[in-house]
Amino acid sequence: MTTRARRRKLVSSLFVGFCGASVLLALVPLAFILFFVVTQGVQSLSVDFFTHMPAPVGEAGGGMANAIVGSLILVGLGALFAVPIGILSGIYMSEYAGTRFASIVRFAADTLNGVPSIVVGVFVYGVAVLPFKQFSALAGGLALGIMMIPIIARTTEELLLLVPGTMREGALALGATHARAVFTVVVPAALPGIITGLVLAVARIAGETAPLLFTSLNNRFFTTNLTQPMSSLTVQVYTYASSPYQDWHRQAWAGALVLVFIVLACSLVARVATRKLVTLSSH
Amino acid sequence: MKRPENLAFRLGTGLFGLVLVLLVAAIGLELVRQSWLSIEKFGLSFWRTQVWDPVAGQFGALPFIWGTLYSSILALAIAAPIALGIAVFISELTPSRVKPVLVFLTELLAAIPSIVYGLWGIFVLVPAVRSLESAFPDALKALPFFSGPPFGLGMLSAALILAVMVVPFTSSVAREVLKAVPLAQREGAYALGATRFEAITAALYYARTGIIGAILLGFGRALGETMAVTMVIGNSPKLSLSLFAPQHTMAAVLANEFSEADTPLYLNALIEIGLVLFVITLIVNSLSRLLIWSMARPARQQAAATSVPAAESAI
Amino acid sequence: MHMMKQAIAAVGVVALAAGVAAQKMQIQGAGATFPNPIYSKWFSEYNKLHPNVEVNYQPLGSGAGIRQVTAQTVFFGATDGPMTNEQLQAAPGRLYHFPTVLGAVVPVYNLPGVNGDLKFSGAVLANIYLGRITKWNDGAIAGLNAGVKLPSTDITVVHRSDASGTSYIWNDFLAKVSPEWKQKVGVNTAVNWPTGVGGKGNEGVSGVVSQTPGAIGYVELIYALQNKISYGDVQNMAGEFMKASVQSVTAAAAEAAKQMPADFRVSITNAPGKGVYPISSFTWLLLYENPKDKAQSRTMVEFVKWALADGQKFCAPLGYAPLPETVVKLELAQLAKIKVS
Numbered sequence: 001m002t003t004r005a006r007r008r009k010l011v012s013s014l015f016v017g018f019c020g021a022s023v024l025l026a027l028v029p030l031a032f033i034l035f036f037v038v039t040q041g042v043q044s045l046s047v048d049f050f051t052h053m054p055a056p057v058g059e060a061g062g063g064m065a066n067a068i069v070g071s072l073i074l075v076g077l078g079a080l081f082a083v084p085i086g087i088l089s090g091i092y093m094s095e096y097a098g099t100r101f102a103s104i105v106r107f108a109a110d111t112l113n114g115v116p117s118i119v120v121g122v123f124v125y126g127v128a129v130l131p132f133k134q135f136s137a138l139a140g141g142l143a144l145g146i147m148m149i150p151i152i153a154r155t156t157e158e159l160l161l162l163v164p165g166t167m168r169e170g171a172l173a174l175g176a177t178h179a180r181a182v183f184t185v186v187v188p189a190a191l192p193g194i195i196t197g198l199v200l201a202v203a204r205i206a207g208e209t210a211p212l213l214f215t216s217l218n219n220r221f222f223t224t225n226l227t228q229p230m231s232s233l234t235v236q237v238y239t240y241a242s243s244p245y246q247d248w249h250r251q252a253w254a255g256a257l258v259l260v261f262i263v264l265a266c267s268l269v270a271r272v273a274t275r276k277l278v279t280l281s282s283h
Numbered sequence: 284m285k286r287p288e289n290l291a292f293r294l295g296t297g298l299f300g301l302v303l304v305l306l307v308a309a310i311g312l313e314l315v316r317q318s319w320l321s322i323e324k325f326g327l328s329f330w331r332t333q334v335w336d337p338v339a340g341q342f343g344a345l346p347f348i349w350g351t352l353y354s355s356i357l358a359l360a361i362a363a364p365i366a367l368g369i370a371v372f373i374s375e376l377t378p379s380r381v382k383p384v385l386v387f388l389t390e391l392l393a394a395i396p397s398i399v400y401g402l403w404g405i406f407v408l409v410p411a412v413r414s415l416e417s418a419f420p421d422a423l424k425a426l427p428f429f430s431g432p433p434f435g436l437g438m439l440s441a442a443l444i445l446a447v448m449v450v451p452f453t454s455s456v457a458r459e460v461l462k463a464v465p466l467a468q469r470e471g472a473y474a475l476g477a478t479r480f481e482a483i484t485a486a487l488y489y490a491r492t493g494i495i496g497a498i499l500l501g502f503g504r505a506l507g508e509t510m511a512v513t514m515v516i517g518n519s520p521k522l523s524l525s526l527f528a529p530q531h532t533m534a535a536v537l538a539n540e541f542s543e544a545d546t547p548l549y550l551n552a553l554i555e556i557g558l559v560l561f562v563i564t565l566i567v568n569s570l571s572r573l574l575i576w577s578m579a580r581p582a583r584q585q586a587a588a589t590s591v592p593a594a595e596s597a598i
Numbered sequence: 599m600h601m602m603k604q605a606i607a608a609v610g611v612v613a614l615a616a617g618v619a620a621q622k623m624q625i626q627g628a629g630a631t632f633p634n635p636i637y638s639k640w641f642s643e644y645n646k647l648h649p650n651v652e653v654n655y656q657p658l659g660s661g662a663g664i665r666q667v668t669a670q671t672v673f674f675g676a677t678d679g680p681m682t683n684e685q686l687q688a689a690p691g692r693l694y695h696f697p698t699v700l701g702a703v704v705p706v707y708n709l710p711g712v713n714g715d716l717k718f719s720g721a722v723l724a725n726i727y728l729g730r731i732t733k734w735n736d737g738a739i740a741g742l743n744a745g746v747k748l749p750s751t752d753i754t755v756v757h758r759s760d761a762s763g764t765s766y767i768w769n770d771f772l773a774k775v776s777p778e779w780k781q782k783v784g785v786n787t788a789v790n791w792p793t794g795v796g797g798k799g800n801e802g803v804s805g806v807v808s809q810t811p812g813a814i815g816y817v818e819l820i821y822a823l824q825n826k827i828s829y830g831d832v833q834n835m836a837g838e839f840m841k842a843s844v845q846s847v848t849a850a851a852a853e854a855a856k857q858m859p860a861d862f863r864v865s866i867t868n869a870p871g872k873g874v875y876p877i878s879s880f881t882w883l884l885l886y887e888n889p890k891d892k893a894q895s896r897t898m899v900e901f902v903k904w905a906l907a908d909g910q911k912f913c914a915p916l917g918y919a920p921l922p923e924t925v926v927k928l929e930l931a932q933l934a935k936i937k938v939s
Contacts (some may be wrong), residue, residue, distance in 0.1 A: 012478035019376060022368025023385060026454075029447045030392050033403050053392045057635040058640040058824070058916070088299035095291065105300035107572075114568035115310060115561060116507025118534045122541065122557045123310045126317050133670040135626070149303060179292035207396025210534070212510040214542055219651040220641070221624060228624055229654060234398045238510065241402045242801055245824070249406070256399045263394050271387060335792035336784070412808065432754050434795060452890065518759035519796040524624060529795045531759075538799060542628075543661030545685065545762040545787070550665070 014272035019179045024278040034260070041257025044250035054220055054236070060247045064255055066222040070137070070231040072218055072283025073224065075206050076142025079198070080150035086201075087194065089149075091182060097161065106157070113150040120146050121211040129215060137223075137230035140216025144208060148201045155197025203266030207259055233259055308335075311561065318555035320548055329555060335520045337544075342552035344559060346520035350530040351560070354512065356437060358445035359453075363498050366450045367487070370457035370497075375483055378597035386455075393451035401514035404444050409435040409515055412443070416527050427524045437518035439526040444515055445505045453501035460493030460578055461486060493578030499571035506564050509534040533560040625894050628656040629663020629676030630763045632818050633881040635916050636699055637676070640909050644901055651897055660763030663744070666883050667693070673894055675884035678763025679770070679787055680863035680883045689784045692887040695862040696902060696929055697880040699910075700851050700919040702842035703767045704829035704877070706807050709734060709749065717742045717829040717839045720775025720868065720876070721833070726814060727755055727772060728779065729793035734812065736817060742833075749812075756806045756815035759796025761788035767879040768816045771867040816877075820917040834876040835868055846875035847919040854880075855922040862929070878919075888937045896938040903933065 018170040048063045056064030089105055096102045120143050163186050171181035187194070209232075217229040218239065235254050238253035302532060315322070321329065332343030373385050413435030423429050464486045471484035487494060516531020518539055533556050544550040634657035641653040660677040667675030668689045679694055705718055722738050725731045732737055735748040756766045766787045773780035783789050797803040800821040807815040808827050822829045822931050832841040840846045853874060854866040861875070868876045885904065889895045906929060910920040921929075 004485070008478050008481070012480035015483070016376060019368040019372035022365040023389075025365055026369055026389060026392060026447075026450050030388065030395075031398065032407070033395060036403055036407055037399060055637040058820075059639075077432050085299050085302050088296045089303050092293075092296035101297065101300065104559065105303055107569075108300075108303040110572055111307050111565060111568060112303060113371050114503050114564050115307075116509065116534055116564055118507070118509040118537045119310070119314070119557050119561050122317075122537060122554060123313050125541075126313050126554075127309075129671060130669060132450040135671055146306065149306070153303065170310040177286060177288040177292065179288060179295075182292070203394060207394075207398065209396070209398045210538060213538060217628075218656055219624075219654045220638070221645075221654055223624060223652075225624070229626060229656070234396065236400050237402060238514075241398075241405055241514065242799055252402055256396075256402050259396050260399055263396060265393070267387075267391065334790060337788040338786040338790065341790075389919040410809075432752070432810060432812070434806060436797075436806065513798075517795060518802075520796055539760050540661075540788070543659040543665065543787070545665045545761070 003193035009220060037253065037256050037260050040250070040253035041255075041260075044254035045257065049251065049254050053222060055247075057243075058245055062251070064231075064233065064236055064251065064258075066219060067231040067233045067236040067255070068258065069222065069224075070219070071206060071233040072214070073137060073226075074140045074144055074212070074230060074232055075202055077137065077226070078144030078148050078205055079202065080144025081142060082201070083198065086149045086152025087156050090153040091160065091187070092193075093153065093157040094160035095178070095182060099128045106154075109150040109153045112146070116210075117208055118210040118213075121214050124211065125214040125220055132227075134227060135215065135217040135229040136227065137216050137226045140212045140230060140232070141226075143211035143215045144205045147208065147211060150263050151201040151204065152194075152197055155221055156190075156194050157202070159197065160186055162193070163189045192273055199270045199273070203263045203270070206262050206266070207234060213238075226260070248250050290384035311558075314554060314558040314561055318551045318558050321551035321555040324548065325552075329552070330559070331339065333520075333522055337339060337546070337549050340546070340548050342549070344454045344533070344552075344556050346522050347531050347533045347536050347556055348559065348563075349522050350438075350516070350520075351506055351532040351534070352565075353530070354441045354445055354516065355502055357438070357442035358449055358505045359498060359502050360427045361442065362449045362453060363444075366453035366497075367457055367494065369450070369454040370461055371483055371487070373454075374458045375486075376460045376479075386458075389454055392447065393455075397448070397508065397510040400444055400448060400511035404440060404511055404515040408444060411435075411441050412437075422475050428526055430525045431523075431527045433527060434517060434529055436515060437525075437527050437529045438489060438516065438523075441512050441516040441530075441532075442526070444511050445508060448508060448511065449501040452504050453497050456497035456500050456575065457494055458489045460575065463493065463578065464490050477499045490578060492574045496571045496574030496578065499567055499574065503564050503567040503571060506567065507534055507560065509538050530546055533557075615898055618654040620709070622650050622652060623894065623897055624652040624654055625674070625898060626654050626656075626672045627676065627883075628658050628666045628672045630660040630678045631657040632660075632678045632701055632767075633676065633699060633918070635820055636912060636918050639912050639916065640905055643909075643912070644904060645749050647904075651901070652903065659761050660766060661761035663884060667886075672936045673889065673891070674898060676882065677884060678879055678881045679766035679785075680865075680882060681884070688702040691889075692889060693884050694932055696885060696932070697862050697921060698883055698905060699882055699913050699921065700847050700866075700878055701917070702847045702875050702878050702919075703764055703771075703816050705814060705816050705832065705841045706804065706809055706822050706827045706829045707814045708807050708809075708827070709751070710811055711749065712828075713748060714746065715828065715841065716746065717833070718830045719833040720771065724772045724776030725777045726753055726758070726854075727792065728776075728782070729755070729792070742839075744770050752814035753811050754813040755791075755794030756797055756803050756813050757791050757794050758788075759798050759801060761786075762799075763787060763881070764800060764816065764818055765789070767867060767877060770865055770879075771877045772924050774868040802910070806911060817916075823917055832876050835870045836872050836874070838872065840873070840875045842875045842877070844914050844917070844919045846873055847878045848922075849873040850875055850878040851880070851919060851925070853924050855924045858925060858928060862925075862932075885936060887935060889909075891938065892939050895936060899933055899936055899938055903930070906930065 024126050052063030093102045093105055124139055124143040128142050167185050168181050171185040212232050212235050218235045219229045219231040237252045237255040240248035304505040329344050333345040334341045334343050413433050416433030469482050472485050513535035518531050520531045539551055544553050625628050637655050638840045663677045664673045668828035735750045769785045773785045797806045800817045802823045803815040803817050804821050831841050833839050850869045853869045853871040854864055866878050906926050913920045
């Protein structure tokens, strides 16, 4: 073997080594974060955490019952805003894929996806908090909804494009209107995928803090009133993390654990569903 | 087949598409409207001056713009090679059975909420960075990049945490881009006796626009990241080259001061920072999409056509 | 179990939820972080006495208290720096200030090897924060602390990064003792700091100080006590070096009570008299004279009455000084002006 060949071999294996090391390097922080969240969080999780309200400043005990329910309501509201807009605009983009307006909508969706979450918060403060003179769960839900729309729209679009054109053509050939073909044939075929997209959107939005800071604010009490401020896990974790109290730090870790659990559960569900979908479509 | 029902369907779904377009426009307009006082008063000097003085009513965004760009560029300098390494490893070097596992693990990094990164940053990363900074050799501390006392909170912590957060985005897009490189391209290289390194770098070179797009997309993410950064960067609006110095970003100043600004001008200046952030991310994201699309589209078409002249790949 | 049911119900009826909690009254407030420990104690205790009344106080900072009450996004505000005349005029209705408790801001420092409390004068603190005194063994500091062996460490100045009432009180004091501070920096919740690094919240400042040898910062007394950080004595107008305590803050209030202006907007930093801690301050609630929602107004007035009487007993354990009797009397008279029907 010539020296040149040997050198080329060496460079090549160094390169392969670097790529492998990159994967390890990325997995180290992942392991670290999960390790701390789980070990610190588990210590602080208790029944009280899920059933009690926050304690007054500096006092031990209390929980995040209001924040957990608040997060569920806020994410639910966000989905309520985002699902119709996201799915229908996704249908438009896929059904009229070649048109100029579809490209504009696609560009708008990608742009919206890239808008920093804090900017969405500022925007919603201007249009949904100031005019009604009230921080509210509705405003928080709107902010989360705005962030969900592009995710749902783009997954819907991409999954509908996967549905074989022959299915749609068959329906149209049988005399169905375009709407009927889409809603009775194309959408049902892609439904598991669309739901996966929704679950992923929920996973991403459940962890958002910045858009809630100036919209749903926070609430020390349990409330289901949508016109009033509402607590959320993320804002509560932020508040507790930057407080000077040990007990609140513990609860912040517990809150983080619950958050990570929700997000992981959603991702796993989505992953299993996609795998099913892929195997179905390959048959 | 022009049926009125079909037109109604097209208009009906198109209307919801229009909502998206209007939403983007509304965000832009609302930000301009709400920051008008500041735009009128400071004009372009808002971008150039670095005094942030709520008492005197003087507002310059330069320290925030600097902090945002500096932290994001540093983060990408760390993250881009790692992300590319991961993308190459997963798409070119991993047996297909292990692939989904690695993809899932790297995507988990993207799924962890920003606030959890921040929490971990405050209690684990910052103390670690502080001891690293304290142990730094004095000779290096003379350099402007490492000057100042060791706080832990500061640019270095922010850049590190951003790097971790950006890696999964860049690597997943880079993987998509690599997928779009025609197989014939690589097979050709191997057939000519190329090593893995040579074949893969040729593929990376072929996909260069898309790769740059992937890196820019990660950059766009880093620019707008709020919670994790504000929890570790130290929130001090002072221009500095030092990695050890506490600095500030546009997103962080909004999170810190937005609900507190007690004069109209102060509030308008903050919203203008939001506007600047919006415009910068808009430009970066559009550019990155453009690059990714321009790469993915012809490649997909080429992949569809079975035989591609090898010479074309060099262009 | 009850909670679980509520939780399940809440998730189920998201869309219809608006009316569910109707019989409970929830009042929204926002503002200063400085009195947050006592306020959250009060609202929690008051909720135990009156389960139908929930006061949701969000400690966003004094600036936020003023801004959000002016924008009427909250029912009441809270601040450590009284509103300026311009700010009062900008509000859509007449706002009253109600002092609730008093607190102290203390200079905290981290000097390993230095035992006992350091003594500071106003001028020395101002010069440190102006960046004129940069070493711990500077003659000006050493002169006040005869017998203490000071290291030659660089001083790291730590200030608040957010708009804060604690900063307002600190700046108000520095401006009174240093003409240069008054002219170059001024008094506000957020200023353009001549030197130093920023920490978010009282916690951020305590954190940076306790982790950085050679650092000096300022925090509300309770944060220094809870985090066990050394804090120094400060020289008052009478020339005494005073340690912040419930007694020395009460003494400052007693001086102020003698000449309380009708609108309660009074600064008691650098107050005259013996035994006075000079960086003391009232903290205020901001209430509209004629709010739209009279039911909330009635409830809030009842709450303030309670806080001024029974509520004061919660002060001392949390490091706050209770209000002087004379001030409470004046406040009750002002409280009667708030329209409740």
